[in-house]
Amino acid sequence: MSGKSGTQGGHGRLGSVLSGLAVAVGCLLFLGGFVGGALLYQPYSVPTDSMTPTLDVGSKILAERVDGDEVRRGDVVVFKDPLWGDSPMVKRVAAVGGDTVACCDPDGRLTVGGKPVVEPYLRPGVGGRAVASDKEFSVTVPEGSLFLLGDDRHTSLDSRTHLEEAGQGAVPRSTVVGRVDAVVWPTKGLLEPPTGYADLPGGISRPGPFEALFTAIVAGCVLIFAGAAYGPVARRLTRRPAGGGPARKREKVGA
Known part of the structure; x- marks a missing residue:
C-alpha cells in the first residue's frame, strides 16, 4: 500500500514539475511574442x-x-x-x-x-x-x-x-x-x-515576423492555461470517495 502511495506521489511530483515548466515556457513565449511585436510593429x-x-x-x-x-x-x-x-x-x-x-x-x-x-x-x-x-x-x-x-x-x-x-x-x-x-x-x-x-x-x-510572433503568443497562452489547469484536474481525477467507498460497505453486509 505504501508502494502504491509512493508511486502516486512520484507521479504527482512529476506532474507538478511538468505543469510548472509548461507555465514557465508559456510565459516566455507570450512575453517574447508580445515584446517582439511592440518593438517591431507600430499600429x-x-x-x-x-x-x-x-x-x-x-x-x-x-x-x-x-x-x-x-x-x-x-x-x-x-x-x-x-x-x-x-x-x-x-x-x-x-x-x-x-x-x-x-x-x-x-x-x-x-x-x-x-x-x-x-x-x-x-x-x-x-x-x-x-x-x-x-x-x-x-x-x-x-x-x-x-x-x-x-x-x-x-x-x-x-x-x-x-x-x-x-x-x-x-x-x-x-x-x-x-x-x-x-x-x-x-x-x-x-x-x-x-x-x-x-x-x-x-x-x-x-x-514580416507577424505570423511567428502571433504563433508564439497563442502557444504561450495555451501552455499557461494547460499548466495552470493541471493541478485542479489531477486532484479531481485522483480523489477517492470518503469513508473507504463501496468496498467497505460490502464487507460489512457480508459479515
Missing part, C-alpha cells in the same frame, strides 16, 4: 478609403518598422511627407527610383519598365473592369524615391495628383515609417503578396 488606423478594397477606412493595421531603403515594389507603406499632409498616409509602392512607370497599356494595366503589372487588388470601375488609372501618365522615378498609388485608383489622391511638382509626384524613401504587414481589425490577417511585381528586378518583399 495605425487607415485614414481614408483610397486603399479599398485591400484596406477599408478605419481599419486597424500593423506596420513593420522598416527603413525606406528596404521597401520594394508592391509594398503597402505608411509614410509621412509634409507636401502631402501632416498625418501618416497609406499607399502602395508602384515603382522605385530609376523605374519608368506608365499607364495604361491596351488592357488598362500599369507598366513598369515597359512590363505590364497584374494587380488583382484593384477596385473595379464602371462596367466591372479594373483599370490601373483613369488618368494617363508616364514618369521616370528619381533615384531614392518611390511612386505611390492607392488601390482605389478612382478616388485616391496619390503620386498622380502631384505629377506637376518637383520629383513628379514621387516621395523620398526617407518618408517611409513602416511597411504594412497585417490587418488586425476587421480581422483579415496577413496582406496578400503583390505577386504581379515578382518578376521585376529585386522581386518582392518577404513577409
